[in-house]
Amino acid sequence: MSASDVPALTVSGVSKVFHVRGRGRRTVTAVDDVSFAVAPGAAVGLVGASGSGKSTLAKMITGSERPTSGEITFGDTSVGKLHAGGLRQLHRRVQMVFQDPYGALNPLHTVEYTVMRPGQNFLGMSHAQARGRVAELLETVGLVPAAQYAAKLPHQLSGGQRQRVLIARALGSDPDLIVADEPVSMLDVSLRAGVLKLLAELRRTRGLSLLYITHDLLSARLITDEILVLNQGRVVERGQTKQVLQHPTDKYTIQLLNAVANPFAANGSEQNRSEQSRKGAGGSITGNGAGGPTTGRSTT
């Protein structure tokens, strides 16, 4: 499929207000007047901490929540107005990859069964046809030899392998857009690069668009061209990923950047942080991490 066949996703002026049950009529505005577009074949990142509204946006884009106001269109389909049949059509073209590779797989289904279902459900394939594609899909996500993985149950796989199965399943309906909600945050640091490379490669070879949701700016930098930083439901900063991260203007973006764990910056940031710290007198900790055992012991 070439990128030109892939429709654009447009989110315009979307808000979502939740009503909180209980005394009084409290409301929470989870998403507040957000607009952006994912052009065909583009990779856009939605970045923010918990509660910034990024997952609520993902749910509205995939049709599992409806916007309180505003409109989401995918090609010429208006997502907010879809019902059962239309949603099914949408889900063929828009697939999600979830955060928790343990929770998103049925523990009783083999990898083969999990990966062949979208072919049957969305593409009208026969059992044999769908089964015939399993090897190809598993190879695409790097689970080789495919025959060996096909027979396994989720508990027999590592976290990174499970996440690859989720991606293979998402590819099973030949989607145009993949919405990946924190796909690597539950994986070991050592496995993240592999899954991120896979997503980047799929985007290149299949021409599909990617909406990548994360709180991790390093991974956003690696696979997106453009990012939106969300704070409490509002877009506080947006632009080319590299540009935004190198020259952040919003305080919240800077806070997110400073929170990225980086062993190479550990000593430097330690110093910076303790300089700003309230109790400057306890400065014996800086620059000499190994000095710990001899400093500041009082209570036992």
Added chain:
Amino acid sequence: MALLEARGVNVVYSPARGQRIWSVRDVDLTIAHGEFVGLVGESGCGKSTLGFALTRMLRPPAHLSGGVIRFDGTDVASLTGERLRRARRDGFALVLQSGMNALNPVRTIAHHFGDVLLANARPGDELSGDRIWRRAAELLEAVRLEPAVLSRYPHELSGGMRQRVSIALALSLQPRLIVFDEPTTALDVIVQQAVMDTIKDLQRERGFSAILISHDLGVVLEATDRVMVMYAGRIVEDQPSRVMAHGLHHPYTEALLNCYGDPRAEVVQLGGIPGTPPDLSVPNTGCSFAPRCPLTEDICRTQDPPLLSLAPGWAACHVRARAAHVEEEVGSVR
């Protein structure tokens, strides 16, 4: 004398008859008074199991199959029953990954403190409800939470707050060693940073020894004095945290370091570690990391390297130890 000294610790899981998984193999370690040590490795490397073994929290099918664990001079590996309970009360605490699951959903936070304080009351302690309340409020203050949290239920708190409550509970008996098992893994980056800052401050203010278990080397290096890297049940490197980002290391440590980068850099490249860790139910010959290692030589496939000097610390790598040795000799000739 060190606070904790472990020699030849081995942990075996026997999930079914005839099935054995050697999860922790021949681990020696020493934790000094007031020292903050990191324990880093991928999922399944045995780091949590080791943390559980050191605090005597292993449950079947895991059991300590060998080794001596000396805590403040007492061998806790052989204690049972009331004596073990007392050693735990006076000595160590464990903070688990998921503050959510560690708390009882149908009890208020105050009730949790009451449980811990009453169950571990020492003879002569007078614990009225009022006193427990005040003590709990102090502990919450130490972890930067309002006393109002005491009358809340766990579900009313955010993930970061729940983790802070878990830490306050661990502090309640004034332990001399706290093992933090992935305390911030379930939290987002900003909350993670705030919780880690609190842990660091508490450790410095109160001077307890601490072990921070995590898969995230970046987080560990920012907090600890020394870091031990674990792979396939063994400690493969032990270094002061401040030297970790530079110089030669065990190839596994180097691979872990390559998984990090600065999102602000001009060019960002991220390495992963290809392959998977070995199956621990099969006794291995040679270095466990050899199949994934770029430096593998013949000796690596036949001899399992012990911890060898790699100044200023130690690493279990034939190739790196030889390089370091040559460097030292060249240095002494000069």
